[in-house]
Amino acid sequence: QGLIKVSKEGMASSFVHLLLWIPMIFLVTILVVSMAFGSSQKPLAEQEAAFYNLEHAVDEDVFSFRRLKGTDPVRDGIESNSKQIAASDIDMFLHNFQLLQDKMEEWEHTNPISPQARVMRGPNWKWGDVDGGLGSTGTVLSQRLLGTWWLVKWDNGHHNAYRYGNGVYDLVVLSQTEVEGITVLGSPARLKWTPNSSETFAEHLAIKDEPVVLLDTVATKWPAMSLWSPKNLTSLFGNLQLERVKVATRRASGNTPFLYYHNAPMTSSMSEVSAYRSKAYDITTMSLETLVANVTAPPKPGERIAVYAGKLDEFGLEALAHVIPLDPFMVIQPGFDPENEHRFRQTHVWIGGTNTSTPAHFDLFHNFFVQIYGRKRVLLFPPGHWQQLYLYPLLHPAGRSVQVDLDAPILSQQSKFPNLKENRPLALQVILEPGQASLEPSISLSVWTPHVTIETAAKAVENIPLPVFAHWSTREKVTALRIFFESIVESLRLGMNTGEFVHWTLLDNRFKHIGRLQTTEGATNGPYCDDPDETQRMLQEVYNAAGQSHLRTQLKAVVDIFRDVRRLGGEDRLVVELANYFELAASTIVSVENVKQFLHDLIYC
16 A cells, blocks of 8 residues: 655656555656555565565665655554564565675666765664664765765754775665655665466466566557657547647746645535535547647646547557567456456546646556656655555545645644654655656556455445444444444454554545545534443443444444454554545544544544
């Protein structure tokens, strides 16, 4: 599960910020990046062994995502399970740095150390967890008199001197992106595309919970790689009318993001929501010829720029023939029927101009992303970074996107989003390009297939009714839902109570600047406050023998689902999906507009 930001920059690159890791995403061109959300039931150690047995070449700046930390929850004395690092993760961390050890001199040359450089522990680290633990970062203050010793202040406040140079590296200097305030750890690992008849390569990749760049895939042989230039597309499909083309006004500088309802209110009224869309961009129908003319024009601030994201089906069978075979990029799940494979796969075409970007978000599918023409720069964030980047509430029209604007100066947003100040976002970066010159538009294609962890989490909402009855009053339903939430949190052993979990993941993060309260924050007289007498009556009278059986049945079913989510996707994925579930469950009892108040009262009274 992760966040993605894609952008198309001045060198003809489209820019994607991905809040990485909810599904597996594969970015494909002559390169393919895959983000795999562990969909295997094998023990982690076996998954690692299977992954590293693949033929691959490791870049000198490859890092493991799973060691990256989010911010600590705002809770006194509570240690979040999502911050614990398993022994197998430590082994992987050390394995990556062992691979890095032999290349450190080259790394030192390309990433020289200097005051203000961002660093993390390196392959010769022997100083325990004074830095804050695996994945923690710090800032170089100055060079010590001994030459290769440098004074570092870690983000946890500790400072000391460490070695860097002459073959000994306590530190690794982190590269910086052009996005102010984000630290890039390196690039995803690169693997050769090595399918065989005994195993589907895409499924093998899905075992791995890491982004990967795939080399020499079947996509290199697609006719589209030579046919889908802007000029040829116009010649082949120029009269094709494309629906839902987005058009926005270019920003004065930097990238122009195509924000998705980001300024819309928390409301169940679609007419109110739709009124806010036009503030970000217009949606229109446009011929492919007109679209290509727009995205190939030199970028000028204040002018209108278009992007298109639509299904390949709209281009017809001739276009489909240009990207065959697609099946190798499908992750096959149980229940797959080859006769109805189109139901298991969605294939999209993406066309955009230079200096445009897709806001950071996470998708719901495994995703092979193929860059066919032009360049894209992709930032990949680990799932725990929902804390720094502040997801929108799932119920918001911009749900699954982040509130932090990665196309604006990040440091200036720290007062609004304090977690940004506590822990700077960490990311991996990859440039996807089939080799065209700069200042060209971007043309790409993605193949989506269902993701087992997401499908599993969805069952909690789709298949398991809440333990409430239609004839109950709103007060009774609210009380029952409070009891149900508390039982879920306790059963999952999250290391915190329900109020702490809701405050950490929802009220102080997703809903911090979204939605309205009917009371002042912290008030103990809200409309959904707990009534001890009502709770006791519910437990004694409403939940009689039959009612308790009903509650326990529903509770066991939901807890079992989220235990599967934890097993398949890890602790961070569990946290995100459980927060999603709490939002959706609350919205069945109270209106969307009142969900924030319900969550507030769940914490304070």
